[in-house]
Amino acid sequence: MRAQIVLPLVVAAAIVLTSYFLPRFDAVYFERPHAMSVASAQALLSAISAGMITLTAVVFSLAFLVLQFTVSSYSARLAPILFRDPIMYNALAVFVATFTYALGTLASVDINGNGIVPQYSIAVVGALLMLSTFMLLRLIQRLAGLEVYQVMRYLHDAGRSIIDSLPPVETTDATEAPAAPPPALPAKEIAYYGNEPKYVTSIDTAMLRRFGNGTSPGVVAVCAIGDCIAYGTVIARSYGTRPDDAKILRAFRFANERSLKTDLSYSIRLLVDTAVRALSPAVNDPTTAVQALDEIEGLLCRLAGKSLMDGSSWNGYIHLSFDEIRLCGEAQPLVMRRMRAAIIAIAKAAVTESRRAAALSYISSIDRSIAESGLDATDSEMMQHADRQGIGVSAQVWG
Numbered sequence: 302m303r304a305q306i307v308l309p310l311v312v313a314a315a316i317v318l319t320s321y322f323l324p325r326f327d328a329v330y331f332e333r334p335h336a337m338s339v340a341s342a343q344a345l346l347s348a349i350s351a352g353m354i355t356l357t358a359v360v361f362s363l364a365f366l367v368l369q370f371t372v373s374s375y376s377a378r379l380a381p382i383l384f385r386d387p388i389m390y391n392a393l394a395v396f397v398a399t400f401t402y403a404l405g406t407l408a409s410v411d412i413n414g415n416g417i418v419p420q421y422s423i424a425v426v427g428a429l430l431m432l433s434t435f436m437l438l439r440l441i442q443r444l445a446g447l448e449v450y451q452v453m454r455y456l457h458d459a460g461r462s463i464i465d466s467l468p469p470v471e472t473t474d475a476t477e478a479p480a481a482p483p484p485a486l487p488a489k490e491i492a493y494y495g496n497e498p499k500y501v502t503s504i505d506t507a508m509l510r511r512f513g514n515g516t517s518p519g520v521v522a523v524c525a526i527g528d529c530i531a532y533g534t535v536i537a538r539s540y541g542t543r544p545d546d547a548k549i550l551r552a553f554r555f556a557n558e559r560s561l562k563t564d565l566s567y568s569i570r571l572l573v574d575t576a577v578r579a580l581s582p583a584v585n586d587p588t589t590a591v592q593a594l595d596e597i598e599g600l601l602c603r604l605a606g607k608s609l610m611d612g613s614s615w616n617g618y619i620h621l622s623f624d625e626i627r628l629c630g631e632a633q634p635l636v637m638r639r640m641r642a643a644i645i646a647i648a649k650a651a652v653t654e655s656r657r658a659a660a661l662s663y664i665s666s667i668d669r670s671i672a673e674s675g676l677d678a679t680d681s682e683m684m685q686h687a688d689r690q691g692i693g694v695s696a697q698v699w700g
Contacts, residue, residue, distance in 0.1 A: 312394040313401050320405020323422055339411045342418045347408035350429060353400035360437065364389065367444050388443045392436040399429040399601055449589055453572060457596040459561040460568030464600065467607040470652055476623070488538040491520070491549050493530045499555035501528045501536070503563045506611050508552040509537065512544045520549055525612025527564045528553065565600075565610070569622055572597050573612040580629040590626060591690070594636070597622045598643040601652040605660075615656050619647075619663055631670040639690070659687065 337345070393464050396684060493499070512519035524536045537549055559567040574595045579589035609615065623640060630636030637653045640666060648660035 309390065309394045309397050313397045314410065316398045316401040316403065320402045320409075320422075323419075323425070337420075337423070339416055339417050339418060342410045343407060346410065346423075346426065347428060350403035350407060353396055353403065353430075353433065355398040356433075356437075357400070360396075360440065361389075361393065362573070364440065364444060367447070383635050386443060388436075388439055392440045395433050399426070399433045402429055445521060450592055453575060453593055453596045454570045456571050457599055460565050460600045461603060461608045463563065463565045463568070464603045464607055467604075467610065470606055470608050472574060480644070488540050490535045491537040491546050492533050493550075493555075494532060494536050495530075496532075497535060497557075498529055498531045499557065501526050501530060501553060501560045502556045502560040503554040504611065505552040509549070512539065512549070519532070520544065520552075522611065524552075526610065526613075527559050527566050551575070565604075566613070566618070566621060569597060569600060569618065572600075573622065573625055576626045577629050580626070580633065585632065587633045589635050590630055590633070591639045594626065594639050594643050595689045598646055601643075601647045605647055605650040605656055606652045616659050623663065623666075627667060627670050631673070637667060637671060 312333040402422075403426050406419060406426055409419055409422065411417065501524055504524075504526060506522065509520040509522060520537050520539045523536050524530060524534070530536060536553060539549065561568055576593035578584060579586040579593070601618060604618060609618075623644075625642060626636065630640075644660055644663050644667070648657045650659060651657040
């Protein structure tokens, strides 16, 4: 069971126990004359408990409905990410605590006909009711913040946190060092034999290198973060030494879905999905695609000065970021002009000549898409200008 579901259940169990003992403790050791009569206390607690139960059902029904409609504007893969928002489950835990404790306190009013109203427990119910009101406002604020630009900024921030953790690129010469060829040693293949397909969420490459003995590189991963690993898929090769497969598998982390915390390509993938969905004939929203390009440019400009993770390449990130948007938006001047400006900015941010050349060479792909879009010469020429807003008008600086 997911931890998000466990939290409300644990809170409910704790409140049930508290609501059984605290009102009785209150009645025995803190007996005070209370201004509220037994009938008034019972009416108040009944209204709070019944109202909170109804409020919880209505609020979360509407919240899930809003999320379902919202993710249709972005990517279906965002649905589980948004559903796991801690605010939702914290609010659910507080709502459950409020009506559960109110019910427990209600059962303790006039217990055994003693005519006592547990005043401190009533105060706790009031505090929980105020906390529930605060959590309701926070939940409404969070749902109101699901505008497309905020979701894309969330994806950008997830990718940026990964990029910031990468070391700066070491090579500054004309070309980056190519990947070392596999050693000419007999290799033992290590495969995944799980019950169901999994996604690679992290690889401890330092642990894999420690399996070497000085004459061999140890264990080399042949999969990358974000890869889907099915039954029997080879994930690593061992050279020279022969460590146990179980030890090698400990260097890999698998999950049922890709993770935004460790998978930079996934952040870019979701931004691209949002842009492609916006460019579909059913939606036809090129402005959203331009906003996605804004966020993608920010990520690649940061990545241009960083060392890449094992199993990834600069060209791969370029094509992942722009290929599908280019193909879907080849007849959209707004999109093509913004994409050209993004490529130029990324090339300027690159610290190696090879990355700069790879970025600039992508402009030829943009030109080819424009040529194949079937537009006349005037429209094609109009789309061949770099423009950060995509509107076709260069910014003027006065002064």
